[in-house]
Each structure stands twice: as structure tokens, then as C-alpha cells.
Amino acid sequence: MRVLVTGAYGFVGNAVVRRLAEAGHEVVALTHRPADVPRPELPVSRVVYGDIRDKTDLVEALDGVAGVCHLAALTRVRESFDRPEEYQDVNAGGTVALLDALTAASPNLTPRIILGSTAAVYGAPEQQPIGEDTVPAPSNPYGVSKLAADDALRARAEAGEVEAVSLRCFNISGAVSGVGDADESRIIPKAVAVAAGRYPHLEMNGEGDAIRDFVHVDDLARAYVLALASSTAAPYRLYNVGATAASMREIVDTVERVTGKAVPVVHRPPQPEPPRLVADISRITNDLGWKPERSSLEAMISDAWSAASSGDR
Template identity: 40%
Template sequence: MTGATGYVGSAVVRELRVRGHEPVPSCQRLSEPFELRDVDAVIHLAAAARVRESFHDPLSYWETNVGGTLNLLKGLQGQRFLLASTGTVYRPSEAPLTEESAREPSSPYSASKAAAEDVVAWTARSGRIGATTLRLFNVAGGGDKDTTRVITRAVACAAGTAPGMEVYGDGTAVRDFVHVRDVAAAFVVALEACEVGTSSVYNVGCTPASVRDVLDSVASVTGRAVDVSWKPAVPGEARSLRADASRLRALGWEPRSSALDEIVTDQWLALAPAPGPGPSR
């Protein structure tokens, strides 16, 4: 398992153990070919994953996200392979996105993930592996420390650990959020359904919400307003990215912690802010 000590990876490791699996974290560099012995599946979570950074250094994103995936696949024969991808591979749409929706990556990051998806799918089609790609939308909660993510940033601002946040546009752009624990459960459900010689794709998302919805939720849960600097909208920014996760739900996945207020509350409690105004009810 790559990325086992990361934000999502740590949650996946815990969920695998609860479900009776034995995760084996990889300490090997993605830039080197892997020797994978005595494992029946690989969960590939490690990646370069900052959208804005990818515009400045696209080659390293392709080297890590595509090259690293290739190095893993070269060491496989007869195992199952799960790839963490992203909902940003899709062409934006006002309608919920299904797994058959058109892909149209809008950054080097999402383009590298789309390319990795293709390599994995073609390898499965050859009969060499079984493959599952999970397209994660906006993962949140669980003590996330990445303040480039909107819920994490807003809660950090309320807690006083970040000075404020910038919002581009009018705050009505909608994204799909899902708790990291529910993401971990999705990986286990998908792993148990994966078979050698097959290739599947699943959306992992749950709760559509706008930036303004997030700000309102943070204020309601914490009793503290978020200091926001409003900026002009970014040209070409998607107005809506919502996931249709019915295919994953059909496997038995049922998100349990992904209501917006639940995610915000969980993140707030994980930060253990200094004493002050508590949640308003």
C-alpha cells in the first residue's frame, strides 16, 4: 500500500484492519520499479496532488503520478490494484457526474491522474491484474491538516490557527464533500469486489455544498464567523462538480459521516481549539 501514512492512507489502514485485512505499507520510492511479493492486492494512494502547483511543475506531476503508477504495475501479475484518482478528471456539469461522464482534465494534476487511470485500465484488460479506480471528490474531516482545502481552511480560521481565507467568486460554486472515514470504507468495499481481469471505476462523493454553505456550517458548529476576503472569480472555474455515487452504493457502500455539519464538527473537534465560544444550537 502506497501513501499509507498520509491523510487518506491512515484512515484506509485503520479500516482495512477493522475488516480483517493485513495492510503492508510500502516504504519504497515511486521513482523505482517495485518488487511486489506475497501480496494479493495493491492500494495506490501516494501522489503529487496540488492543483495550482501542478501548473508550475507539470513534468514532476506526470513523473510521480503516471511514472509511479507504471513502476507499481510492472511488479504485478495476478493481483488486484486500486488507484486513488480524482473527481477533477471530469468535464464540469450542472448535473451529477456518473462514471460514464466525459473526462476533461483542467490541470496537469488531473491530466496525470486521467493518464494513470488509462494505464491501469489497459493493464487490467490484458488480464495481468484486476483494477479499480476510485475518483475521490472533496475529502474532508478527521483532523485534516491541508489548509488548501476549503473545509479545513474554514475550520482552521474559526479555531484561530489560520489568519483568514480567500474566496474567489461569490461563493456559490458547488463541490461534493465526503468524510475521510467514508472514503476509507469505500476502498475496502471496492477491494473486496475487485477481481483479476476486470476493471471498474467508482465515484466517491456524498454531500454537495457551496462555499457559502461551508462558511454557514462552520459558523453554526463553532459559534465563530470565518474572516473571508472576497476575490474575483477565477476564469474558467467549474461552477459545479457533484458526484453520482450510486454505482459504489450498489456494492454496499453507505457513507455514515458525510453530512456537512458532521464533517465540520469532526474537523473542529480534531483541532482541539483553545477554549472559547462553543457550538451554537
């Protein structure tokens, strides 16, 4: 199958492209990065440089495509508070533009689209672990924008225009082929950066007891391949993707153990935050046969450390 991957040269896109190619798919890459910006070598048949909101760029990218893995998005929660309109425009508006172009490009087919969604749509539910039937209550503009993308996808699928899957990912970490997460606002990249000596310390709320769910980017990439290949009578499906529950303190301890480096911590006053946010992954396990294989805390941090140490991020 010829598959378009939007955001193909990002942290997740890199892993998804490699898994798709390994599974025998022909991959077309859409990237917002300028052509003269260095990027990792990927097994793609064609690269389209463009914007997910641009109709002309989308028409070029979708030529001959039967499936899409839609990863192009703005993803920084804190930044979304300062730029809510832009997050809505790119994440929700870009998804609608892609759906418009996809259905126009395939009038006689029902293309399949896999959307990279997020656990941020759930907010902070009291019931744990979090199942897909939890009523969404996003607490930041990023989550709001991604929920709007989910809703747009569901509506088009239920109208028969596409077959669709939303993968609501929890915290993604690790690295594939030397490409790790460059966003040091997140706990594992920041702790690894401190271990590498790029920052003097890591700031932590309270004693670091808050527990979050983490999944290796390569395990997530396998979920995309399985979702693309799966068949079901339901036009729209929704799956959580998580793997390993860990506290912030456990992460720091593991980074120190894996790297052999100290990670000094400055403890800030405790903040009002959910004590535990973890995924119920029984649905994706039952429906797609997916299960995490590389998502131990040690493996994720070891891969993140190797990528950061190589300088090829």
C-alpha cells in the same frame, strides 16, 4: 489478505489502513516519509520506507502481497501548474512502476489493485451530476496525470495482468483518529484554520455560490475495503465517490456553527468557475452496496475541527 497500502501515512492512507485492519486484512505500509519523521501509530505488520518509482523499494514492499490500495501521489491542483513534469512522473509514472513490479512479483496470480483516482479528470462538464461515462477533460496537470494513471491501470487490467478498480474521489474531508487534511489550500481545512486563529481571514471568490461535492475520509476508506473484496467478471471498474453537495458559503456558515468561532471572509472578484460539480454515485451504490454514513457537512467539519484542535494532524 496481505494488502500493500502506498502512501499509508497520508490523510487518506491513515483511514484506509485502519479500515483494512478492522476488516481482517494484514496491511503492509509503503511511505515516502523518512523513518525519523513522527507518524501516527497504525495497525500495520510492516513498514517499507521508499519511493513509488523505485523498483527495489517496490519489490520489498510487494513481498507476499495479493492486493494493493495505491494512494501515493502528488495531489495539489495549484502546485501542479508549477510542477507538471513531477506530477506526471509521480502520479502516472509511479503507477506504471507499481504495476510492473506487481505483475512481476505475482506471475502466477492475478492481484487486485484499487487506485485512488480523482474527479479532477472530468474537468468541468455541463451535465450534472457527473457520471462515470462522462468523457474526461482534465483542466490541470494534476488531473492529466491521474487520468494517465487510470488509463495505465485499465490497459493492464484488460490485458489480464491485474483486477483493478479506480475510485474517482470528489473532495475529501473529515478526520480519522485525529488525522485530518493538512492541505490548507482546500476550503474546509482553510476555514477551520481561520476559525482556530491561524489566519486572519478566508478568501472567497464572489459570494461563495459555487457548489462542490464532499465525502468523509472514513466513508471513502470503506469504499476501498468494499472494492478490494468485491467480485465481478469485469477486469476494470470505475466508481465515483462523493456524498454531500455544499456551497462555499454553506461551508463557512457550518464551520462557524460547529466551532463557535468567527470565520471572517474577504470576497474577491468572481472567477470563471463551474457553478456546480457533484457526483453521480449510483454505480458504486448498486455494485458495491456503498453509501455515505459520516458525510454530513456537520460531521466532516466537526471531525476536521477536532483533529486540528488536537494539534495531531
